[in-house]
Amino acid sequence: MTWQSNEPQPWPQSAGVVMLEGEPGKDRDAVVARWLAERRAGDGPTWHLWCDRRDGGAWAGLGALIEGLCPALHAHAPDLLARHGRELCLVAPALQSEVGFVECLTDILDGEEKTRNYPADRAYRCLHGLIDLLSEWDELTDPGPWSIVCDRFDEANALVHRFFTELSRRRGLAVGLHLLVVVGPGRGEAIAAKFEPSSITATIRLTLARDPVCESREEMTRLALELESRVEVRSARDEELTRLIDTWRRSTSPERALRWEVIATSRYTHAGLYEASEPYAADIEAGLDRLFSEDLGLYLVAVNMLYFCYVPAGRADDARRIVQHALERLKDPAELARHYYLMAMLYGRFLQPNDQDRAEQYLARALAVIEQGDFADDERHFRTVFMWNGLALVRLRQGRVSEALELCRSGVARLNEHLNPERHRLHRSVLLFNIAQVHAQIGPNEDAIEYFSQAMEVDPNYSEYYNDRGAVYFKMGLLEHAERDYLQAIELSPPYAEVWTNLAQCYRAMQRMDDAVSAYSRALDLDPSSALALVGRADAQFELDRAELALADYDRALMIEPEQPVVLASRAILHYEAGRLPEAVNDLGAALELAPDLAEVYQNRAVALRELGQCDEAARDLSTYLELCPDAEDRSEVEDTLSALAGQR
Numbered sequence: 074m075t076w077q078s079n080e081p082q083p084w085p086q087s088a089g090v091v092m093l094e095g096e097p098g099k100d101r102d103a104v105v106a107r108w109l110a111e112r113r114a115g116d117g118p119t120w121h122l123w124c125d126r127r128d129g130g131a132w133a134g135l136g137a138l139i140e141g142l143c144p145a146l147h148a149h150a151p152d153l154l155a156r157h158g159r160e161l162c163l164v165a166p167a168l169q170s171e172v173g174f175v176e177c178l179t180d181i182l183d184g185e186e187k188t189r190n191y192p193a194d195r196a197y198r199c200l201h202g203l204i205d206l207l208s209e210w211d212e213l214t215d216p217g218p219w220s221i222v223c224d225r226f227d228e229a230n231a232l233v234h235r236f237f238t239e240l241s242r243r244r245g246l247a248v249g250l251h252l253l254v255v256v257g258p259g260r261g262e263a264i265a266a267k268f269e270p271s272s273i274t275a276t277i278r279l280t281l282a283r284d285p286v287c288e289s290r291e292e293m294t295r296l297a298l299e300l301e302s303r304v305e306v307r308s309a310r311d312e313e314l315t316r317l318i319d320t321w322r323r324s325t326s327p328e329r330a331l332r333w334e335v336i337a338t339s340r341y342t343h344a345g346l347y348e349a350s351e352p353y354a355a356d357i358e359a360g361l362d363r364l365f366s367e368d369l370g371l372y373l374v375a376v377n378m379l380y381f382c383y384v385p386a387g388r389a390d391d392a393r394r395i396v397q398h399a400l401e402r403l404k405d406p407a408e409l410a411r412h413y414y415l416m417a418m419l420y421g422r423f424l425q426p427n428d429q430d431r432a433e434q435y436l437a438r439a440l441a442v443i444e445q446g447d448f449a450d451d452e453r454h455f456r457t458v459f460m461w462n463g464l465a466l467v468r469l470r471q472g473r474v475s476e477a478l479e480l481c482r483s484g485v486a487r488l489n490e491h492l493n494p495e496r497h498r499l500h501r502s503v504l505l506f507n508i509a510q511v512h513a514q515i516g517p518n519e520d521a522i523e524y525f526s527q528a529m530e531v532d533p534n535y536s537e538y539y540n541d542r543g544a545v546y547f548k549m550g551l552l553e554h555a556e557r558d559y560l561q562a563i564e565l566s567p568p569y570a571e572v573w574t575n576l577a578q579c580y581r582a583m584q585r586m587d588d589a590v591s592a593y594s595r596a597l598d599l600d601p602s603s604a605l606a607l608v609g610r611a612d613a614q615f616e617l618d619r620a621e622l623a624l625a626d627y628d629r630a631l632m633i634e635p636e637q638p639v640v641l642a643s644r645a646i647l648h649y650e651a652g653r654l655p656e657a658v659n660d661l662g663a664a665l666e667l668a669p670d671l672a673e674v675y676q677n678r679a680v681a682l683r684e685l686g687q688c689d690e691a692a693r694d695l696s697t698y699l700e701l702c703p704d705a706e707d708r709s710e711v712e713d714t715l716s717a718l719a720g721q722r
Contacts, residue, residue: 085274087274088246088250088251089245089252089272089273089274089275090245090252090274091108091251091252091274091275091276093105093279094257094258094276094277094279095258095277095281096257096282096283097225097257097284098282098283098284100284101255101279101281105121105253108222116216116217116218117216117219117220118216118217119221120138120141121222121224122135122222123224123225124223124224124225124226124229124233125225125228125229126228126229126349126352127228127315127318127319129312130310130311131230131232131233131311131341132230132233132311133312134226134229134233135164135203135232135233135237136164136165138221139161139165140167142207143165143168145210146210147171150210150213154172155173157203157205157206158172158173158174159199159202159566159567160198160567162174164199164203175534177532177534177535177536177565178498178499178531178535179499179535182498182499185455185497186497186498186499187499188459188497188499189500190342190345192345193385194569195345196344196345196347197569198566198567199567200239201239201243201568201599202568204236204239204243207240208244208247208248211248218248218250218251219249220253221237221251221253222253223252223253223254223255225255225256226254227264230348230349231349231351232349234264238267238268238269242268242269245272258278261278288323290324290325291325293320293325294326296320297317297320297329300313300317301317304317306336314333314336314337315337318334318337318353321333331357332371334353334357335374335375335378337353338350338353338354338382339378341378342378347385347386350378357379360375361375361398365402373399376412379392380395380396383395389419389424390424392419393416393424396416396419400412400413406445406447407446407448407456409442410439410443410456410460411439413435413436413438414435414439414459414460414463417431417432417434417435417436419432420435421463427470429467429471433467439460443457443460450491451491454491455488455496457487458504461483461484462484462503462507465478465484477511478511478512481504481507481508485504485505489501498531498532499531502535505524505525505527506528506538508524509524509542513541513544513545521542522542522545522546525542534565536562536563537562539558539565540559540575543555543556543559543562543575543579547582552579556580559572559579560576568595569599570596570599570600570603570606571596573592574592574593574596574603574609577589577590577591577592577593577596580592581609581612581613589610589613590610590613590617593613594610602633604630604633604634604637607627608626608627608637608643610626611627611630611640611643612643615643615646620650623647624648627640627644631644638663638664638667638674639664641660641661641667642660642661642664642671642674642677644660645677645681646677648660654681654684655685657678657681658678658685661677661678662678670701672698672701672705673698675695675697675701676694676698676711678694679694679698682694683718688718692719695711695715696715
């Protein structure tokens with residue numbers, strides 16, 4: 074449903090997403106107010122969220138929703154607060170004094186002690202955890218259908234976009250979500266594309282005049298100076314920083330926003346909120362020369378921030394340009410070594426194609442600088458081991474596995490010998506984890522388990538350690554150990570699809586098919602595009618004699634990844650058992666085009682072809698089967714079938 078006017082037709086009554094596009098101002102506000110009044114006249118909670126990050130910070134809108142719900146959670150469901158403490162504190166930092174969570178070393182260490190940044194998907198996990206929180210609260214209280222206005226949604230942080238699109242997808246129908254998404258002119262189509270098409274119930278384009286703008290640049294300068302006088306860098310709230318940045322940008326001195334942009338985005342990078350940095354990245358990059366000449370410390374923060382903004386976004390070439398900018402200007406040995414390392418990781422991991430030789434050259438430069446520089450002994454030891462860790466990755470990718478392992482082992486030994494046990498604990502755990510990962514690939518599995526366990530002793534609350542050790546236990550057939558590790562990984566982190574898929578695979582191997590289906594379904598709730606989880610659930614449904622459910626999952630998996638010969642062959646069995654012989658033959662033929670050496674598939678297709686009366690084709694497939702499996706146990710039986718087919722021609 075789409076219309077364009079100043080007075081909308083009656084609002085859609087069914088749950089879903091309404092896109093409202095028009096010039097911001099009092100006229101648009103009046104339309105939003107009418108929608109809110111209509112929704113408040115019915116049952117269920119209603120929220121009007123201001124999502125403009127420029128004056129509300131990275132979590133504008135979402136933070137208000139969560140903070141507004143917390144008093145009721147405190148009063149009636151404190152267990153939910155405890156269970157979702159990590160994600161609550163991420164989007165509403167003011168809750169940190171009253172809501173705790175189990176911390177890993179990456180949470181509590183800073184500066185040079187923090188040698189591992191959060192992965193980009195940490196923020197996504199937290200968003201899913203918040204959706205779970207809201208869903209659990211809805212089940213507990215049954216408040217009626219939800220009504221939410223996301224005002225100025227086009228100015229929201231990308232992570233807030235992701236939250237509401239995932240909320241709509243995962244729980245929109247379950248909670249009866251009526252979501253009014255309010256954006257500026259010409260922005261509705263791009264925002265609507267973030268939602269599932271089936272969730273959009275109406276698109277409304279209002280023809281409105283723009284409100285007159287009364288502010289002057291001089292007035293913005295006065296306001297910026299006033300805001301700046303009240304802001305303490307260390308204690309400033311996110312919304313204070315973003316409001317100050319926006320005010321300076323609209324003032325007579327927009328260049329004064331630069332310092333605050335760097336400060337704000339360094340916070341985002343530290344927290345793993347790389348997408349929140351993106352709106353400021355271009356300004357900061359354009360100001361690098363000025364930062365270098367005016368404030369070297371802030372310049373270094375800016376380079377680091379841009380690197381960790383660009384790399385997770387897949388912009389490795391842009392990151393290389395930033396690091397090169399630094400290498401052409403820096404003289405300090407410590408900073409030179411660090412930036413040589415960053416460049417090495419770009420060539421060794423992120424630039425396509427990888428260039429391990431170039432990566433090795435940059436690490437050699439870093440090691441030479443460390444050897445020649447004026448460092449304290451303990452600092453030299455740590456920096457050397459840090460570079461060895463990078464070199465170990467290069468050696469691994471060069472196929473020089475034993476050298477990679479030796480570098481990691483030597484690094485652990487050197488740190489243990491020369492540094493206080495309480496220093497660089499995180500980096501020690503990373504080195505042990507790296508050794509474990511190599512053994513997980515090449516064996517022996519027992520060594521992988523040993524090194525994973527040592528990493529856990531140093532950093533016992535890092536979810537991925539348990540997930541990865543569980544995978545080794547699974548490979549060893551120690552399924553109860555694997556299950557225990559997967560469950561611990563789930564306990565230590567907001568939800569992520571990988572660990573639920575792994576747990577489901579474990580349950581399927583344990584013949585706990587109902588548990589497997591539940592775990593696969595949880596993984597698919599988080600990531601519906603996971604072909605692995607779809608195929609696994611289909612296989613489990615097949616074992617439970619739920620043919621139609623299995624067929625639906627095979628269909629979805631093949632839509633995502635069409636070239637899966639084993640899945641095509643599995644779907645063919647379902648078609649055959651349902652009497653859909655032509656469909657079975659088609660799937661088996663497609664499987665053989667992709668994998669012509671799958672002997673059993675020829676045999677299966679021969680059965681279907683024979684029932685279709687295509688005896689020559691069936692005989693040809695059986696002959697191919699025997700060519701591929703000359704020592705087949707059923708050879709005599711197949712030869713008897715071939716003789717029978719010859720008599721039917």
